[in-house]
Amino acid sequence: MRSDVHTPAPASSGIGSRIASIDALRGFVMIVMLLDHVRETFYLHLQVTDPMTVPGTPPELFFSRLAAHLCAPVFVFLSGLSAWLYANPDGSPRRDVRRFLLKRGLLLIGLELTLVNFAWSASFSVIYLQVIWAIGFSMLALALLSGLPRRALAGIGLVIVGGHNALAGLSVPPDSLWHAPWTLMLHRDWLIPEGFVKVRVSYPALPWVGVILLGFALGPLFARASDAGQRRRALLGLSAACLLALGVLRGFNLYGENAPWVAGATTLVTAMSFLNFTKYPPSLDFLLLTLGIGLTLLAAFERWRNAFTRLCAVFGGAPMFYYLLHLYVLLIGYRVLLAVLGPNQGERFGVDAGQFPWIWGVWLTLVPLLYPPVKAFAAYKRRTRRAWVKYL
Numbered sequence: 001m002r003s004d005v006h007t008p009a010p011a012s013s014g015i016g017s018r019i020a021s022i023d024a025l026r027g028f029v030m031i032v033m034l035l036d037h038v039r040e041t042f043y044l045h046l047q048v049t050d051p052m053t054v055p056g057t058p059p060e061l062f063f064s065r066l067a068a069h070l071c072a073p074v075f076v077f078l079s080g081l082s083a084w085l086y087a088n089p090d091g092s093p094r095r096d097v098r099r100f101l102l103k104r105g106l107l108l109i110g111l112e113l114t115l116v117n118f119a120w121s122a123s124f125s126v127i128y129l130q131v132i133w134a135i136g137f138s139m140l141a142l143a144l145l146s147g148l149p150r151r152a153l154a155g156i157g158l159v160i161v162g163g164h165n166a167l168a169g170l171s172v173p174p175d176s177l178w179h180a181p182w183t184l185m186l187h188r189d190w191l192i193p194e195g196f197v198k199v200r201v202s203y204p205a206l207p208w209v210g211v212i213l214l215g216f217a218l219g220p221l222f223a224r225a226s227d228a229g230q231r232r233r234a235l236l237g238l239s240a241a242c243l244l245a246l247g248v249l250r251g252f253n254l255y256g257e258n259a260p261w262v263a264g265a266t267t268l269v270t271a272m273s274f275l276n277f278t279k280y281p282p283s284l285d286f287l288l289l290t291l292g293i294g295l296t297l298l299a300a301f302e303r304w305r306n307a308f309t310r311l312c313a314v315f316g317g318a319p320m321f322y323y324l325l326h327l328y329v330l331l332i333g334y335r336v337l338l339a340v341l342g343p344n345q346g347e348r349f350g351v352d353a354g355q356f357p358w359i360w361g362v363w364l365t366l367v368p369l370l371y372p373p374v375k376a377f378a379a380y381k382r383r384t385r386r387a388w389v390k391y392l
Helices: 016-042 059-068 071-087 097-121 131-145 150-167 179-185 206-217 228-251 267-274 284-303 307-316 319-341 357-383 387-391
Strands: 126-129 189-192 198-201
Touching: 016 059, 016 071, 016 284, 016 307, 016 319, 016 357, 059 267, 059 357, 071 097, 071 131, 071 206, 071 284, 097 126, 097 131, 097 319, 097 387, 131 206, 150 206, 150 284, 179 189, 206 284, 228 284, 307 319, 307 357, 319 357, 357 387
Parallel strands: 126 198
Antiparallel strands: 189 198
16 A cells, blocks of 8 residues: 555655655665565575574575564555555545555465465465565554554554564464464464365564554654655664664574574674564564664665666555565566476576576566556556556
């Protein structure tokens, strides 16, 4: 979901630029996301664990995966921020954000169960509840909680983001009545392990509810009446607070990540261990790093106005269309290569170990190829009056 303002304004205005920065940051993380999905398509035979196994993971793979960590937290946070902007349009009466969030949340969950799942495996034998499900559920939760005072929303968000790690060591047996809600909210596991259709939860949803609440609570910073300089200082201050908290908590292995870092044989290996965070569900340290960087980028994109930020804003202007498009481009591309070249990694086609730069090459090739259709759809989205289009 996003605001209704799409056309970039001069940087000096502080009005259009504050909105364009949201689209630009959203588009930027979606471009980075493409790198990780190219990796999952052509490097799946060399999977990474969560958190990653540092001794067996080459640096180029580790840091490519680390960069992709930025995507989900920033996107969910911006979804909350954009929900506030939708509810409080400049110069217009307040909108009913609950109804919009309920419909969009249900749509996203429906897309996860159908088009998104098919795009990953070309079958429905296993249903994976991944990031789109988590965003959809977070929107439903925000819809129910959006009437609370902003401070209450911020407080709930902070408690969820900061407190869920305390429960990370707990387990619920599969035969318990609590196993299903526990798995959906906090534990990556099989929801339905056997049967005609199996269901596995890849993105437990509760921490993402905390992130979307924090994004919504920060919305007034982007109101028309807010001062651009004050907003950027606030964003940079919050970013510094996140990264400082990360330095203390992670530096002393106090709290926030169940996989402690250890000194390695080299500085690079030590840095990899320090930055090796759990994503499923996202640990506190994972969110402190990614949201800390994201807040800095959000402040920076408000001032940067160039060809790159405009390209990013195009991708960020039609996020669901881009998401579905890139998944099916990867699915079809992989199937074509598998049919033409044949399997070279067991039953799969993929890049050999040690040839990871090919993944970067495919990624950089796909970005300009995806740009024209996304730009065309984003333009159509701005001019059409069809209600369903705004949900993409």
